[in-house]
Amino acid sequence: MLLIHCPYCDESLPEMEFAYAGEAHIARPVDPNAVSDDEWRDHLFVRSNVRGPHYERWRHVHGCARFFNAVRDTVSDRVLGTYAAGAPRPSLADLGVEE
């Protein structure tokens, strides 16, 4: 069971308190009507499926109930860092991770 650091509660807590919520930094188009069918399809269904550091969303559902972002290595399943929803996508160096 992972320990996940909630950036709002500022505590590392058991995975049981959290719910996974898919890949991060996929913004809903401001005007969905203005995008093509292919662009909309990509927005809905196409994900990066990363091998390695994956930027993803989690929700501290049994805690503060807020959504935040995490970077998780999909090979080791280790959470490399977490940050608030809406914050810019950090580099691995920002998270203090050696590449």
Add this chain to the structure above:
Amino acid sequence: MSRYRIAGKGRVDSGQPIQFSFDGRTYDGLRGDTLASALLSHGLHLMGRSFKYHRPRGPVSAGSEEPNALVGTTRGPGRFEPNTRATMQELRHGLVAESQNRWPHLKFDAGAVNDALSPLFSAGFYYKTFMWPRNFWDKVYEPVIRAAAGLGRAPVAEDPDTYAARYAHTGVLVIGAGPAGIAAALTAARAGSDVTLADEGPEIGGSLLSDPGISIDGQGAWDWLAARREELDDLGVTILTRTTAIGYYHQNFLGLVEKLTDHLDEAPEGAPRERMWRIRAGHVVLSQGALEKPLIFDGNDRPGVMLAGAAQTYLNRYGVAVGERPVVVTSHDSAWYAAFDLADAGVQVPVIVDTRDEVRDDLRREARLRAIEVLTGQTVTGTAGRLRVASLTVNPVAGGTVGEARTFRCDCLLMSGGWTPSLHLFSHTKASLSWDDEAKAFLPDKSIEALEIAGASRGLWGYGAALTDGAAAGRAAAEALGQAAETTSWDVSGDRTGTGLSHGQLPTDRAPSRVRAFVDYQNDVTAKDIRLAVKEGMRSIEHVKRYTTTGMATDQGKLSNINALMIAAEALGTTPPRVGLTTFRPPYTPTTFGAFAGYHRGAAFEVTRKTPIDGWAEAHGAVWEPVGQWRRARYFPQGDEDMEAAVARECRAVRAGVGAFDASTLGKIDVTGPDAAEFMNRMYTNAWTKLAPGRARYGLLLGEDGYVRDDGVVGRIGPDRFHVTTTTGGAARVLNMMEDYLQTEWPDLDVWLTSTTEQWAVVALNGPEARRVLESLVAGLDISADAFPMMSVADCTVAGFPARLFRLSFTGELGFEINVPARHGRALWEAVMESGKAHGITPYGTEAMHVLRAEKGFIIVGQDTDGTVTPEDLGLGWTIGKTKSDFVGKRSLARPDLVARGRKQFVGLLTADGATRLEEGAQIVDDPDQPLPMRMIGHVTSSYHSAALGRSIALAVVENGRDRMGETVHVPMPGGSVAATIAPGVFYDPDGGRAKL
């Protein structure tokens, strides 16, 4: 004393005899025995038959790696356990054990015919033999395989035992209480660490328990152990014995199973049988030791053939000589010590056969002192004996040539092919391993977890080395936790160091096709099978494993994996690391379902949510149905009514008079804030801006993909407040989805979302008499048809309780839903029932509710929809706010596939014969006589008997269904195809006049 028991030897208590039975015969053993050691003390090696060939087998080990000596044990009804390792089962009074995989009995087994037919069962036989002819699979192969399959017999009765579970945190967790583990625990505990030490055995000591001749700091091994145990206790170390670490998960989270009662003569009433520990450790020390490898030669599976280290354990720990004339065959120094110990205990060891050309002089000298003949540079080419090994044949090997055979009579063959470091838990962490070509073993490389690995589990050999390494690991663990630790050192005398050589299959002079050299005992895989797999194109060890099933038995190849790998690598002409190592997975040893389930069984399996009205329903004979975690009243049978009769009566009551329904489980979300209307506009398909406070509307929620996710009536309470209802099962999902959009897409909106599902109790009143029942209870509100029309909502008082009253209908009749604070739910219900008495009020359950709504063609999300259904497919296009530029899912509704013709549309179905009811989920076709596989054009989503219509009705999704009204389709069923006519989905009161009364 039993014949093979050696007085004065072992840790068993000769003053405490214990009676037990095996295959119906009574034996005696001693306190401290395992089932295996007790049977061996009577000279009994034959303990079971193998899985595939039903070959006679005896114990090959003395530990949890045992592949052969698997037995069924029982302790009364429901307490039968198959595949218990006889080597791990501690003897207890009255233990009843039976051998497995034999019929009619162990010494004569009809299934042994498989052994004679073994050419049919070679590698990949499942894939080859059963391919043709096709219909033989169903009629012949599968029934035969099913009858023969299974290791042991499965228990049939429910397990009456309880199982416990506990979470714990510890500073340092040490796995394995052999010398390295004890040294690590002591060192860390002396530094002040909070230490937990776990071992699968009943006492700490590991290999030292089998080597009493060692002395440490001038103390005999066993005295040293006793003193260290005392010191560990004094230091406050938590010692978990009979506790197997089964899995190593992320961030030093480990699962351990502690056996609590299987060793007790009498299990205390109500005591849990096992306990699952889930421990988060600051630092972990793995000191699981090493497992001895069998040698691979023809006939290496006869009862009496066992690992030399096991024989040493049976002798020193249990005081049992495994035979009267054991011969030793080895490629490692360690087996020599086993021979010496046996000889010193008075057992005649005629010969030590070593595969190596060169052997240490001191070992040769010790052998000579004991008059043991020594043969080096040898191979074993065969054994003989039917139910027990009786002889072995050895040949010299020189320059790759196998020389003249010599045969030795024996009743035991003690082998050692070297030792494999136990890296199972280390590998669970996805750690990397490195191949040591010298030792022919994988050694630990890197892990991302905070752990140390010490002693024999990282390839070190000898007690001095293990103690030193364990202490270093304990120090590193303490220091990682910020504690200053000191290095401890111990002075070991009489240490038994050693090295060895590793082989694949031993050289032989026999025709390879005639050699039955077993690699995996439990799955009956031979060296020949592995070579055959390579010959037939398997390259990776993962493919070899699946093709031959080597390493796939319940022991996960603890003894066989490295041997299999060496043989595969030889056959491929490459090195073992290039062939690869199979992945170790939890659990380390087979684990009971009970341990995993723990407290989560019966009523505690999951939460049962009950409404405030549940107690009334229970008192009035409700039959329950689970809906999500809720239990809901399905119907209220009267007298000896069956479900059909009760539901028909409840439906008639609602249509003709009035019924009351507990709707408290409906999901409810309070949406409040200055931007509440804007938020609702963006979430739901409907337009909300113009909905006036006091009015309600049916709302439809889509996913961003355009498919229906949920629905429910939404009331506008004020300009900035909505009372949203959701499906019973969808409440949490809908709130999560709303929160997601609010927090991450539209954080600029000023809205608060609050789940109020459990704050409101809801009583639904439906039927033409509903208003008359309610009138006398309502205060502060005119509920006449004109003043409080359909789809109204208002706060008022009902039966003296503050209430939020909706006028809506999910049945098609005049209907109200009374929401009161949950604590008043039961009192409100009783007041309604009292008031309704004069009008013949009838409580109804979810089943009648389903029938009533189906008569009206109202959907149930999740029953009539399946996540691929759009509003248009349902005929609910009218819910879409046409002027809205955006809402969740809107863009998707314009995707080509969602506007294409040929989509499945929601319609009614009427069977020709009203007595025939279609089956929910049944597939629909146009032509029931078309060839298989038929083209399916839809399926039945809901189907009931309608009391109002006096016939069956069904709802379905059918391709282009709305354009096909009146056409006939077919529903093929096992008993024959049923014809049905496509009809509008609204069967009852199509104009909807009754709800507007």
